[in-house]
Amino acid sequence: MRRYFSILIVALVALFTATSCQLEEGTEPNPNRANQKLWSRVETALNGQYEHTQMVAWLNDYMLGVDWGETYEPIEVSEKEGVYTLSYTLLGDYYATTYRINTGGKRLNEGGEWVVYVKYNSYMEFAKMGIVKGVVGENAKFSIESEVSLHTPHYNALQSEVEYLFNDVEELYEFTFTTCKGLSTDTNNASGSMEYVIEFEATEPLVYTDKTLWSGKVDIHYKDNVAGTERNVTAEIERRFVTFI
Amino acid sequence: MKPYRYIVALLAVLFVAQGTLAQKRTKTVVKTDSTTVVTTVRVIPNFTPKHDLRIGIGAASVTSIFAFDVGVDDYYYDFRQEMERADTYLTPRTFVGNYSLSYTYHDRRWLQYGGTVSFGASTRWRKDAATGEKVENLSRYALAVMPSVRFVWFYREKVQLYSSISLGVATDFDDAYIWGDVALVGCSFGRKVFGFVELGGGMTGSARIGLGYRFDAGKNSKK
Numbered sequence: 001m002r003r004y005f006s007i008l009i010v011a012l013v014a015l016f017t018a019t020s021c022q023l024e025e026g027t028e029p030n031p032n033r034a035n036q037k038l039w040s041r042v043e044t045a046l047n048g049q050y051e052h053t054q055m056v057a058w059l060n061d062y063m064l065g066v067d068w069g070e071t072y073e074p075i076e077v078s079e080k081e082g083v084y085t086l087s088y089t090l091l092g093d094y095y096a097t098t099y100r101i102n103t104g105g106k107r108l109n110e111g112g113e114w115v116v117y118v119k120y121n122s123y124m125e126f127a128k129m130g131i132v133k134g135v136v137g138e139n140a141k142f143s144i145e146s147e148v149s150l151h152t153p154h155y156n157a158l159q160s161e162v163e164y165l166f167n168d169v170e171e172l173y174e175f176t177f178t179t180c181k182g183l184s185t186d187t188n189n190a191s192g193s194m195e196y197v198i199e200f201e202a203t204e205p206l207v208y209t210d211k212t213l214w215s216g217k218v219d220i221h222y223k224d225n226v227a228g229t230e231r232n233v234t235a236e237i238e239r240r241f242v243t244f245i
Numbered sequence: 246m247k248p249y250r251y252i253v254a255l256l257a258v259l260f261v262a263q264g265t266l267a268q269k270r271t272k273t274v275v276k277t278d279s280t281t282v283v284t285t286v287r288v289i290p291n292f293t294p295k296h297d298l299r300i301g302i303g304a305a306s307v308t309s310i311f312a313f314d315v316g317v318d319d320y321y322y323d324f325r326q327e328m329e330r331a332d333t334y335l336t337p338r339t340f341v342g343n344y345s346l347s348y349t350y351h352d353r354r355w356l357q358y359g360g361t362v363s364f365g366a367s368t369r370w371r372k373d374a375a376t377g378e379k380v381e382n383l384s385r386y387a388l389a390v391m392p393s394v395r396f397v398w399f400y401r402e403k404v405q406l407y408s409s410i411s412l413g414v415a416t417d418f419d420d421a422y423i424w425g426d427v428a429l430v431g432c433s434f435g436r437k438v439f440g441f442v443e444l445g446g447g448m449t450g451s452a453r454i455g456l457g458y459r460f461d462a463g464k465n466s467k468k
Contacts, residue, residue: 006440021305023315023367024338029374034331041324186324196325224325231328
């Protein structure tokens, strides 16, 4: 009898040990996960464009004798025959980002067409970032076409019309992409083909305040060239918060 | 795995072991005219080689973490693959046990040798967020075939304490690996039909428990 009792105990303990052992948590269904991933990529591309834009605007004002003071990180600037070299290190960055801007000797409000090169590591070569075209008579309007990724491995291409002004009350610059459209993908796959493409276009002006995207609306179209699927979403930004429509 | 389960298992072993150990003692009472002398005599019968068959179940171990690729289901995807999976979610990865089947030949009082086959599994599915349907099976399985040696360092007819080591081939059905298993401390209790408990590590789990059956291999007895 004792033996059968022993066997019963062992069997019960075995069953107890074997059941309900969870090695890893599950994940929650999130209907916005795809939208958030798409927006993350678009926002990164937009922020890169914004960073280019700030440098262009900084140089534009510098050539006009307008000092930004402490509004932006300390920038080292040098000039030789109309070619400006601007270098700065963002807080938290290890390497300095350096822009080389060939102004052709013309300011933007004189109809200057600048060719911009950038490198964000000291060991890299300058890569052509894009073209900036000024508007004659305007100090604070220009268009910018960029075709390089900044701090990311992704390929981004954007075209924007930019206005900026100094907000005396807040004592900071506000940048507005009155128009903006772009494309984002990866080019580092072995085949060299674009397995997917994200196209986006601002349907309402994108306003950057205090270096943050404050408001605007962006239509995003995603196409998976491998699976043949597509997805559309509109991101609406209000007071920095993003909702998806 | 919650630690109190191991404690419960250990208590069960001790409970059973103390009862069977008690049976090993024979009380002999010698009476004389003026005094009574009580002695306890341990009876050690001659050893007969036996066949030893076991089936067991084991708790998760560090090996399980490797064998079942814990923690890798949502990594190593590029952006497109992540987008493909964005409308899905993962169920918890549930360990459903390491199951082992072993045969050893108990050749000498202190030595057994033979082989062990173990199978372990953990289950997980990727499900569609909208419909809840399973869209990808992420369950993992591990099968191992290992020659084994068991060293019995406490032998009684009904109780044995031992350690064992196994080394062989394990596969997750994609690749094969050299893998092993160790029982640092094992205890079996019972005569022909017996239970056993082991603590160790490897393919059969960190703590194992099971049932076995042993029977005489022949008439030849050994000391």
